[in-house]
Structure formats: C-alpha cells, structure tokens
Amino acid sequence: MVFADLPTLVDIVFWIIALFTVCGSVAIISVNNVFKSAVLLALTMVSVAILYFLLSADFIGVIQILVYVGAVSVLIAFAVMLVKDVPRSNSANNLINLSIIPSTIFLVIIAFAIGAENWITKTTINYEEPLNEIVVSNVSWIGELLIREYFISFQIAGLILLAALIGALALLRREG
Amino acid sequence: MSFQDFLIISPEIVISFTAISVFLLDLFINNKKFLVNVSIAGLLFSFILTLGLSNGWLIESPGVYAFFSSIKLDEFSLFFKVLIILSGVAVIGSSGEYISSNIESKGEFLGLLLLSITGMLLLVSSVELITVWVSLELTAIPLVALVALGKNDTSLEASLKFLILSAVSSVVILYGLVFLYGYSGSTYFNDIFSYISSTTSSPEDLIVLNYGLLIGIILLVLGISFKLAAFPFQMWVPDVYQGAPTPITAYLSVVSKAAGFAVLLRIIYSVLGGNDFSVILSNLFSIIAVFSMTIGNVMALRQNDIKRLLAYSTIAHAGYLLIGVASLNISGIGENLYSGPQGVLYYLAGYAFTNLTAFLLIIGVSKSIGTFELSGFAGLRKKSPLTSFVLAVSVISLLGIPPTVGFMSKIFIFSAAVNTNLTWLAIVGVINSVISAYYYLRILKIVFVDPENNQSEIKVSKSISLITLIGMIGILLLGLFPSLILEIAEIAVMSIVNI
Numbered sequence: 001m002v003f004a005d006l007p008t009l010v011d012i013v014f015w016i017i018a019l020f021t022v023c024g025s026v027a028i029i030s031v032n033n034v035f036k037s038a039v040l041l042a043l044t045m046v047s048v049a050i051l052y053f054l055l056s057a058d059f060i061g062v063i064q065i066l067v068y069v070g071a072v073s074v075l076i077a078f079a080v081m082l083v084k085d086v087p088r089s090n091s092a093n094n095l096i097n098l099s100i101i102p103s104t105i106f107l108v109i110i111a112f113a114i115g116a117e118n119w120i121t122k123t124t125i126n127y128e129e130p131l132n133e134i135v136v137s138n139v140s141w142i143g144e145l146l147i148r149e150y151f152i153s154f155q156i157a158g159l160i161l162l163a164a165l166i167g168a169l170a171l172l173r174r175e176g
Numbered sequence: 177m178s179f180q181d182f183l184i185i186s187p188e189i190v191i192s193f194t195a196i197s198v199f200l201l202d203l204f205i206n207n208k209k210f211l212v213n214v215s216i217a218g219l220l221f222s223f224i225l226t227l228g229l230s231n232g233w234l235i236e237s238p239g240v241y242a243f244f245s246s247i248k249l250d251e252f253s254l255f256f257k258v259l260i261i262l263s264g265v266a267v268i269g270s271s272g273e274y275i276s277s278n279i280e281s282k283g284e285f286l287g288l289l290l291l292s293i294t295g296m297l298l299l300v301s302s303v304e305l306i307t308v309w310v311s312l313e314l315t316a317i318p319l320v321a322l323v324a325l326g327k328n329d330t331s332l333e334a335s336l337k338f339l340i341l342s343a344v345s346s347v348v349i350l351y352g353l354v355f356l357y358g359y360s361g362s363t364y365f366n367d368i369f370s371y372i373s374s375t376t377s378s379p380e381d382l383i384v385l386n387y388g389l390l391i392g393i394i395l396l397v398l399g400i401s402f403k404l405a406a407f408p409f410q411m412w413v414p415d416v417y418q419g420a421p422t423p424i425t426a427y428l429s430v431v432s433k434a435a436g437f438a439v440l441l442r443i444i445y446s447v448l449g450g451n452d453f454s455v456i457l458s459n460l461f462s463i464i465a466v467f468s469m470t471i472g473n474v475m476a477l478r479q480n481d482i483k484r485l486l487a488y489s490t491i492a493h494a495g496y497l498l499i500g501v502a503s504l505n506i507s508g509i510g511e512n513l514y515s516g517p518q519g520v521l522y523y524l525a526g527y528a529f530t531n532l533t534a535f536l537l538i539i540g541v542s543k544s545i546g547t548f549e550l551s552g553f554a555g556l557r558k559k560s561p562l563t564s565f566v567l568a569v570s571v572i573s574l575l576g577i578p579p580t581v582g583f584m585s586k587i588f589i590f591s592a593a594v595n596t597n598l599t600w601l602a603i604v605g606v607i608n609s610v611i612s613a614y615y616y617l618r619i620l621k622i623v624f625v626d627p628e629n630n631q632s633e634i635k636v637s638k639s640i641s642l643i644t645l646i647g648m649i650g651i652l653l654l655g656l657f658p659s660l661i662l663e664i665a666e667i668a669v670m671s672i673v674n675i
Contacts, residue, residue: 109391110391112387113355113387113388113390113391114388116387116388119358119359119388148244149244149246150246150306150307151177151243151244151246152185152242152243152246152247152298152302152307153246153304153306153307153310156295156298156307156310156311156314157310159192159291159294159295159314160310160313160314160317162196162291163288163291163292163314163317163318163321164317166199166284166287166288166321167284167288167317167318167320167321167322168321169284170281170284170285170288170321170325171321171324171325173280173281174280174281174324174325
C-alpha cells in the first residue's frame, strides 16, 4: 500500500526509522558488553518513540522516551556500573546458530499474517468529540478512557504496582 | 458506573482491601496468627458476597455486565469464584503453622497471596482483552515474590525462572491480543464475536482470509499454556513447584490452573462462539494435550522428590483437561453439545479437592519427617494410619480409580472426546493413565509396604487434618454423586456460549 503512489515524506522517514529500530535491536543482543547494550537499547527506544509520533500518538511517544530512555535504560546503566565485572562477563551464547531457525520461522509466519490480513482501521469506541480533535490532543482522550471505558483495568494496574512494591520489599528483607 | 457495578465486583474489593489491611496490620501486630485469621475472615466474607450475587440477594440475577462491559458476572464466573475462594481458604487455613515456622515476611506472604487471589477472581469474570491481560499480570506478579519467600536458595532460583517465563508468556499473550484487536477493531469479547460472525460466511473463508485472527488465537493459547502448566510452557513447573513454599505450590497447581482454563474456555466459547474455526483450534488443543500428558507422565516416572513428582503429574493433568477443551462440538448438532467444557469444569472441581488434599498432607507430613524425598514416607502406615489413608485416597483419585472423583472426571473427559470424533485422543489419554499408574502406585507402595527407615513421629496440625478430611470427603462424595457438580457446570457453560 505504501508503494501504491510515490512515497511521501512520512513514508521515507518511516522506513529509515524502521530500519534503524531493527538494526538497533539486533545490535543489542549481539554486542558482548552489557553497557553498550544499554546505550543501544536507549537509542532503539528513541526510534520506537519516533514511530509512535508518526502514528500521531504523541503522548505515547513522550511516555516512551520518559520511561524507557529516561528511567529503564539509566537504571540498567546504573546496575551495570554497581556490579563488578559485568561488562566483560557477558559471554557469547553458543545457542545462537540453533536459535536462528525458530526465529526465522516465526518471522515468516508473522510477516505472512500481517501481510495477508485485511486490518480494520477504525475502532468501535464511540468518540465524544470529532476524530481530528482527538488527534490534536490525545492526552485528554487517554485520560478520559482511563477513567471511563478502562476504569477497571486502570484500578487493577494500581494493585499490580502495590504487589510489585511489596514483593520487592519482602525480597529485600529476605536478603538482609 | 453505578453502585451495582461495584456490587458486582464486591468479592474482589473485599479481598483486595483485606490484603491491604494485612500489610498494614503486619506493622503493628506481633501475633502473626491473627493475620491468618484476618485473611480467612476476608475470604469467607467475600465467599458470602459471592453466594449473595449468585442467589439474587445483591443483584437481580447473574448475567449482568459491569464497568462498560469489561466485567461480566455470570454463572461461569461464579463457579470459578467459588472454586478459587474456597481453595484460597484451604491453602491459607492450613498453612498457618507452615508460615510461622518457615516464612520470614508473614504479613507480606498473606497479603500477596490475597492480591493474587483478587487477580484470579477478576480474571475469570473479565470479558475484555485489556482487563484479561491486566488481571493475568495481577495473578502472576505477587506469585513471583511468593515463590521467592521460601527459606532455601532453590526458592530464589525458582522465582527467577518463574519471573522470566511468566514475562515471556505475558508477552506472547499480549502479541496475540494485539492481533485480535487489529483484526476486529475492538477489545470487547462480544464485539469481536459479532465482527467475526458478520465478516465470515463459510469455514473456508474464515481460514483463508484471516491469518491474523488465526495467529492471534494461536499465540494467545500458547501464552495461556504457561498458566495451565501445559506444553510448550511447562518447563518451569518442576523447578518452581520444588523450590516454592509448599502452600504456594498447592495454590499454583490448583487455583492458577483453574483460572487459566476459565480464560481459555471463555475465549473459545464467547469470542469464537459457534464458529467452524474451532476445527483448527481442536487440532491445536489435541496436540498440546498429547504432548503435555506424555511429557508429564514419562518424566514423572523417575522422580524421587514428592513435590517434583506431583509437579510432573500436574502437567499430565493439564493434558487430560485439554482433551476436554479440544472436544469442541464442531457439527453443532446432537445431544451433549457442551459435554467437553462441562467435563473440564467438573474435572477442575475434583482436581481442586484431590490436589489440595495431597499437597496439604505433604506440608503436614514433611514437617515431621523433615524431607520431601519419597523414601522419607516409608512406613507412614504404621506411624499414622489416618494420614496414610487420606493420602491413599487422594493418590487413587489422581490416578483415576473408582469410587473417587478422579475416575469420574476422566470418564466424562474421555467420553466427550469420543462423542466429538476424537477417539484417538481418548485412547492416548487412557494409555497415559496406565503409564501414570506406575508412579502413583509407587507412592502407595512406599507408604504402605516399605519398612520405616526413621523414627520420627508424625504430627499433623489440627487445621491440616480438618481440611484434608473435608477434602477426602469431597473426593468420595463428588465421585459417587457427580451430578452435584455436573448440573452446575452445565448452567455455567451455557452462560458463556455465544451463538
């Protein structure tokens, strides 16, 4: 569908960023140094965020950068620095040749499924405001969904955070 | 959101508030026995609320939606809620002594267990993809910490394995949900169902045109197999069951499995409904069932640790249960349309009694003999005749010999398979039952025939004795009068079927 007409600027940007994301992901798992992996992870996450921007999901894009680049990657980098000798201890995995076969099969199946499917491009959620306004400010729209349609999921997510927090504290006490 | 919405999830609200109050009371109260009582009181209160919901005291009748159709209260979810809450009462009620001697963070242990139960209750009643996924996470994350709360180092290792595999399976499920959403444009089961029925006319159409739907469902089933402890996500089971604190092992083997089957059945019958799409699904479940049964039974043959042995046995039982799931009535005509899922519900109820009895007895006995090795159980008959009798009843039920519930549930599952032209699958199931006789009877031989090799005195605490006796009565009662559960199971299954 992309090549039906001449590619627009958005298409060109999309393909460049997509290529960048895939190469970055492959690089994360192929470098031996954990610290380099963390940096590459941050870069890949930024390019994923750009993909979100291209889909006009700017709020998700910003959150992606804040959480994954700002918090997760930095946390990994800290963990690597605090633990002795980790950067050099990540030896190459000797199952790498074996793992190529199932992952290739999986890739082919997924690519085939994505290519063959007639994807639906609208959602059944009833918008209260016109679509172009939602695209302009999807923060308020997401907020509204969270306390309306997805109220219960939102509350359960709170319980998950509580469980994770208490669980982590209990484990810390066990160590001490 | 009206007041009725909150009434519908009142059992879950009560249990989650009990969990939070256990966390808080833990800070001020030194008598940890009190926390166990608070947890049980909370569970029993929510059990009463569940009964109220089913009898029309709180709402007019089951079959209502809540929170913008994310939650549905029907007979199916009520069946599983009762099963889960009562199993939770049994696990917490009998583990008071275990907790006080083996667990350091007692309040956290109870609170996290209650949070996980909350997740299970929400899971069995959710009819929306995001709610399903978030509830699945709420069941899994407390369990990761709970598995790690044991005192030995194997517990930490088990927890790490559980964490990684649970994350992988969650991602696989999420990938499947994305395909379902992309295919239908909705996250609500009913909308997906009507979209599938409106866009497809013949079975050939459905299979050829909708690879996205097919891949989505396959990924979803594979991911849920982690919860079921079935192939291909079964490799965590032996290590985690062995390393986890034994009450958590009992909880995992019964409640986690039941909730997994609830989601699976709801997705098959509410989302895909009477579609001919189920031919492919039936094949998929058959394959998973055969692998789970065979791997579980063959690997169990050589085990010497009773927790590991029962872990492989639960993999095999997941396989038997999946035979019932695979028995989809494809033609849609004839009697006993839903004998497969009915059998699954009956099997799960019986399995809860059987496995909880076995695991709780193991908690009691292993505390006295100080080991989980099978050889430690030698001569148990002389030391404690009643304990060995109850253990024998539960092992016989696991093996499937009359008059126990294990026998009747295998009968129902296998006859459902024969009714739906899956005779070969029933035969594989029977062969596997024969293989399993070797290791189940070996337990009985060790308990009843072998001479005792240590002088330890067997002292089983009162709560464990009481609960396992109730369990034994349940095993025999349900085995002799299967209609007690089957009639409820039939109503429950009918309430989720979309036609």
